[in-house]
Amino acid sequence: MLESVLQTLIFGILVGALYALxxxxxxxxxxVTKFLNVAHGDLLMFGGYASFWVFSLLGLDPxxxxxxxxxxxxxIGAIIYRVLFIRMVKLTEETKIKNTLLVGFGLSVILxxxxxxxxxxxDRGITAxxxxxxxxxxGVRFPLVRLASLLTALVFLLAxxxxxxxxxTGKAIRATVQDWEAATLxxxxxxxxxxxxxxxxxxxxxxxxTLVAVNYSIEPSMGLNWTLKALIVMVLGGLGSITGTxxxxxALGLTESATSLLLSNNYREVAGLVLFILILIFRPQGxxxxxxx
Amino acid sequence: MLNLQGVDAxxxxxxxxxxxxxxxxxxELVALIGPNGAGKTTTLRAISGLLKPASGSIQFLGADLGGxxxxxxxxxxxxxxxxxxxxxxxxxxxxxxxxxAFVADARKAKDSSLKWVYEIFPRLEEREGQLAGTLSGGERxxxxxxxxxxxxxxxxxxxxxxxxxxxxxxxxxxxxxxxxNREGVTVLLVEQNIRAALELASRAYLLENGRIVGQGTxxxxxxxxxxxxxxxx
Numbered sequence: 001m002l003e004s005v006l007q008t009l010i011f012g013i014l015v016g017a018l019y020a021l022x023x024x025x026x027x028x029x030x031x032v033t034k035f036l037n038v039a040h041g042d043l044l045m046f047g048g049y050a051s052f053w054v055f056s057l058l059g060l061d062p063x064x065x066x067x068x069x070x071x072x073x074x075x076i077g078a079i080i081y082r083v084l085f086i087r088m089v090k091l092t093e094e095t096k097i098k099n100t101l102l103v104g105f106g107l108s109v110i111l112x113x114x115x116x117x118x119x120x121x122x123d124r125g126i127t128a129x130x131x132x133x134x135x136x137x138x139g140v141r142f143p144l145v146r147l148a149s150l151l152t153a154l155v156f157l158l159a160x161x162x163x164x165x166x167x168x169t170g171k172a173i174r175a176t177v178q179d180w181e182a183a184t185l186x187x188x189x190x191x192x193x194x195x196x197x198x199x200x201x202x203x204x205x206x207x208x209x210t211l212v213a214v215n216y217s218i219e220p221s222m223g224l225n226w227t228l229k230a231l232i233v234m235v236l237g238g239l240g241s242i243t244g245t246x247x248x249x250x251a252l253g254l255t256e257s258a259t260s261l262l263l264s265n266n267y268r269e270v271a272g273l274v275l276f277i278l279i280l281i282f283r284p285q286g287x288x289x290x291x292x293x
Numbered sequence: 294m295l296n297l298q299g300v301d302a303x304x305x306x307x308x309x310x311x312x313x314x315x316x317x318x319x320x321e322l323v324a325l326i327g328p329n330g331a332g333k334t335t336t337l338r339a340i341s342g343l344l345k346p347a348s349g350s351i352q353f354l355g356a357d358l359g360g361x362x363x364x365x366x367x368x369x370x371x372x373x374x375x376x377x378x379x380x381x382x383x384x385x386x387x388x389x390x391x392x393x394a395f396v397a398d399a400r401k402a403k404d405s406s407l408k409w410v411y412e413i414f415p416r417l418e419e420r421e422g423q424l425a426g427t428l429s430g431g432e433r434x435x436x437x438x439x440x441x442x443x444x445x446x447x448x449x450x451x452x453x454x455x456x457x458x459x460x461x462x463x464x465x466x467x468x469x470x471x472x473x474n475r476e477g478v479t480v481l482l483v484e485q486n487i488r489a490a491l492e493l494a495s496r497a498y499l500l501e502n503g504r505i506v507g508q509g510t511x512x513x514x515x516x517x518x519x520x521x522x523x524x525x526x
Binding site for chain 1: 363
């Protein structure tokens with residue numbers, strides 16, 4: 001019994017870190033631009049396919065496909081921003097959220113159909129040569145691929161944290177989140193900040209997609225499900241806090257695993273949604289968010 | 294240095310400025326006074342590029358500001374301390390100051406500017422690592438002014454720097470503004486504290502309903518009958 005509890009805990013943490021990474025980009029984009037990009041999960045799906053392609057064509061180690069996936073998603077993000085989202089920069093916050101929702105859903109349909117055309121509806125996955133390898137500690141299994149994924153997720157969370165805290169550009173992004181008009185008066189070009197945040201968000205979705213392809217499988221209609229996960233984590237953690245996003249991701253991962261263990265695997269998704277509703281009722285600013293901003 | 298000619302500005306359908314013309318010469322301390330809703334803040338927003346004038350021209354050191362975005366106007370040498378400071382409360386005092394020096398030229402001189410700002414406001418150096426949101430009202434105002442100075446402005450625009458401050462701090466703030474002006478920074482001061490502003494300023498403009506209705510040296514306006522009866526009585 002103890003072993004299965006521990007095992008549940010470990011798997012909860014491993015999947016939770018992935019949820020955190022999936023939410024990181026959505027949260028960054030929403031925090032900076034107030035664009036609620038519901039096609040975030042579809043960008044994640046494209047990231048998975050980008051890695052799948054490089055992996056199948058070149059036979060690289062799955063984790064070494066991350067750099068090309070980053071580049072691909074930066075380009076895709078840049079195009080999507082320039083063609084679609086740039087038109088919504090000047091709207092008031094409420095209209096912006098509404099309009100980006102509509103645009104996001106449309107974009108989601110387009111990206112799904114593109115994926116169907118390029119890669120068919122079959123499930124695809126990336127199987128590393130060491131995918132069966134796991135080591136056992138106290139009767140608990142630690143699969144190598146999952147551990148490497150956890151590490152990757154943590155590296156990207158930390159990297160974004162340091163970027164926002166230590167660099168001039170990062171500080172400009174944080175200033176824009178707090179008060180975009182005051183940021184403009186500092187000489188910050190908020191259009192560039194918006195663009196940068198959007199592209200970074202797409203790139204982060206891409207890496208999360210790689211990890212999904214390595215740990216699970218990918219298919220063209222997976223996007224909405226991942227947007228939903230990311231949204232739950234974003235609401236759980238509260239906006240503008242990377243620590244919050246990590247904790248939110250872990251909370252969702254652990255809740256899901258605990259539900260599988262205690263009830264049944266069928267209720268995993270339900271548990272996440274219940275958690276989502278509870279947070280909205282009792283702590284709408286999120287676990288780590290402040291009421292304002 | 295700064296020249297506004299016949300500037301009209303609107304908020305949606307409501308006209309806020311009507312053919313506004315004013316001039317600020319290098320080294321001056323000019324006050325812009327008037328009642329609530331006269332268009333003082335709007336004038337500053339039009340100069341700093343946050344609000345695009347519908348017509349008229351705004352020239353600064355030979356450059357036309359009319360069509361330029363706000364972030365470029367900062368780079369040309371105009372800094373604004375917005376009403377109630379608008380500091381970044383979730384960031385440290387030092388980070389706020391660093392952001393003040395965001396534009397390329399100011400960033401090169403960041404270290405010397407920081408020294409200068411700390412000389413003017415030693416309190417900010419003591420609070421360097423603190424979150425700006427934990428500062429007192431007076432310290433917040435210091436930080437807002439210090440942040441604007443970090444951009445090494447040729448023209449500093451202050452929007453009601455005395456608002457919400459205790460009387461003693463108001464006097465100190467005005468002294469500091471005079472000091473900053475003497476160090477070579479041209480100042481455009483928007484104030485509701487009219488007597489203090491007029492005593493400080495070399496020249497002043499009186500704004501009512503979006504129009505300039507009076508101008509002259511501070512002393513002229515202090516004795517100007519309509520100003521006396523309306524604001525100083």
